Amino acid sequence: MRAILYRMERMAKSNPTVSGDDVRAVWDTNAAFWDERMGEGNAFHLQLVEPSVLQLLELQRGERVLEIACGNGQFARKLASLGARVTATDFSPNMVERARAHTEPFNDIIDFRVVDATNENELRALGEHEFDVVVCNMAIMDMSEIAPLFHAVPRLLTPRGRFVFATMHPCFNSNNPAFTAESRDVEGTIVETFALKLTRYLSAETSHGLAIIGQPAPQYYFHRPLHELLGEAFRAGLVLDGLLEPRIPDETKSARWSSWFNFPEFPPVLAARCVVRG
Numbered sequence: 001m002r003a004i005l006y007r008m009e010r011m012a013k014s015n016p017t018v019s020g021d022d023v024r025a026v027w028d029t030n031a032a033f034w035d036e037r038m039g040e041g042n043a044f045h046l047q048l049v050e051p052s053v054l055q056l057l058e059l060q061r062g063e064r065v066l067e068i069a070c071g072n073g074q075f076a077r078k079l080a081s082l083g084a085r086v087t088a089t090d091f092s093p094n095m096v097e098r099a100r101a102h103t104e105p106f107n108d109i110i111d112f113r114v115v116d117a118t119n120e121n122e123l124r125a126l127g128e129h130e131f132d133v134v135v136c137n138m139a140i141m142d143m144s145e146i147a148p149l150f151h152a153v154p155r156l157l158t159p160r161g162r163f164v165f166a167t168m169h170p171c172f173n174s175n176n177p178a179f180t181a182e183s184r185d186v187e188g189t190i191v192e193t194f195a196l197k198l199t200r201y202l203s204a205e206t207s208h209g210l211a212i213i214g215q216p217a218p219q220y221y222f223h224r225p226l227h228e229l230l231g232e233a234f235r236a237g238l239v240l241d242g243l244l245e246p247r248i249p250d251e252t253k254s255a256r257w258s259s260w261f262n263f264p265e266f267p268p269v270l271a272a273r274c275v276v277r278g
């Protein structure tokens with residue numbers, strides 16, 4: 001058997017002392033690169049994140065939406081094009097500047113602000129029971145703390161509001177899998193098998209990694225197993241109301257063998273909807 005194991009270039013290491021300022025500095029550094037590569041949505045976003053989040057949102061025209069960690073604002077623009085009135089926030093001033101620069105056609109309906117989602121007071125200052133929807137795409141695993149966001153959500157939402165988030169799947173992605181490829185000659189036919197090798201899940205750990213290959217600075221990832229991630233929502237009085245593990249479309253393949261697009265049996269994204277209990 002000829003087996004070759006490849007390790008993704010992401011070094012997991014315990015780093016309990018990372019501050020919010022450290023995390024923000026990386027995103028400020030990466031803002032221009034992120035904006036150029038994300039544009040109005042890269043393949044990962046358009047095929048996995050956007051469809052599942054829109055399905056869970058069940059957005060109605062005219063609804064008020066608060067986006068947390070909006071990046072370059074591409075999803076805020078999408079929401080505005082669907083008729084939502086959007087307040088979009090991110091803690092990186094450089095990212096918010098890039099977001100604002102895109103939005104002339106949307107200036108009346110998107111209000112971009114610099115807000116740190118690890119600061120409950122900053123979040124709650126956005127308004128009491130003002131929003132029909134709070135949404136956060138692919139950022140919870142980038143946050144050094146999540147309790148402030150989950151605890152602010154019930155105060156931000158209208159009584160029948162919903163909180164939708166998409167994050168790196170804790171079981172298969174934020175726990176730093178090694179992508180492996182195996183090639184065997186089976187009676188004259190070359191059979192290739194792609195698999196994930198996991199070495200950890202239960203320990204909440206901080207690692208450095210790349211969201212997009214080539215980005216100027218590796219970012220911090222904060223892996224949390226499901227019971228910690230959802231436990232924080234439950235402690236805040238939220239209940240889980242919808243869950244999606246979007247599947248990579250079978251027809252989508254990547255020339256880079258270790259791309260998620262060649263591992264369709266594993267969902268790299270988990271999308272969830274929470275509502276306020278009772």
Ligand SMILES: C[S@@+](CC[C@H](N)C(=O)[O-])C[C@H]1O[C@@H](n2cnc3c(N)ncnc32)[C@H](O)[C@@H]1O
Nearest residue numbers: 027069070071090091092116117118137139142
């Ligand atoms: C992977 S990007 C996702 C951006 C956008 N949601 C998207 O899907 O294109 C993560 C974003 O989270 C933001 N972020 C990380 N920690 C944050 C925090 N504590 N408060 C607000 N934004 C934060 C970063 O600045 C960055 O824009």
